[in-house]
Amino acid sequence: MKKGEIFGFLGPNGAGKTTTVRMLVGLAEITSGKVEICKYDVSKNRKHVQRLIGVVPDISNLYSELTCYQNLLFSAKMYGVKGSIARKNAEEILSFFGLERYRDMKFKALSKGLKRRLTIAAALVHNPRVLFLDEPTSGLDIISRRLLWDELIELNKRGITIFLTTHNIYEAFNISHRVAVINKGKIVVVGTPQELGRKFSVKEVIEIGFYPYNPEPRDLLRSIKGALDVRRSNGYLELIIDNEVDALEGVVSYAKHKGLGISLLRLKEADAEEVFLKIIGERIDR
């Protein structure tokens, strides 16, 4: 990871994302190799490194019975910041996340999205240079997710290097300067979204219903330009495509050619996890 970048660490469930983060930040033993953050060896200078980094675990480490503000002060103390500096930082970070009005509310009373933002705020209260986040947007709705993306981008612009894990291709590509794809504990590929874009060019799934009957999936797959895969789903066919215009045109002319009608034709967002599992050579058994 380079200074100043947003580095996305993309992998399916169980790939080893959390384990990697824990090793990078000195919470888990490093079995081989070495981690350096800002030129400090993490396993040898744990205390020093703690002050330079903020860590947002996948499950919040905040206290449900403490208020937001108390949680921030507590977190500041854990990172070695006390007194008036801690109070000033806590106020600043609350305002950065627009959480001032929740200041005195207990953590447990917050919504999931707010809990996540406060957990991130707590990891920033000592002004770290590097922020590690483990699946920061998982379980958030699309509005909270986008808000969080914007906030992470803004933090990065202010000079914080960001490492985040995700299982969502779009998220990784959308906000990262570089992405590493991890599977089964190994990095499969690293590159900028542009570089990886060629390998990950899959964008969407179209759901199609034909009448009076659906054609043989493989025949459909062969006949549509840009179709990458096809599968049956609830009486319809799902076509995985990399270019929606080509594919939609292709489906329409295919139906005409076969004398079939189209009862349903709509674009679905691809299941990112499945798509990239496919790209890295895995299969999901249905």
Ligand SMILES: Nc1ncnc2c1ncn2[C@@H]1O[C@H](COP(=O)(O)OP(=O)(O)OP(=O)(O)O)[C@@H](O)[C@H]1O
């Ligand atoms: N490099 C590795 N070699 C062997 N086993 C590993 C490696 N990294 C992680 N594991 C093991 O794989 C399992 C899953 O790892 P981990 O929890 O880090 O995955 P994850 O990517 O965070 O998954 P999730 O998306 O479910 O959070 C754990 O039991 C862990 O000990």
Ligand SMILES: [Mg+2]
């Ligand atoms: Mg994990």
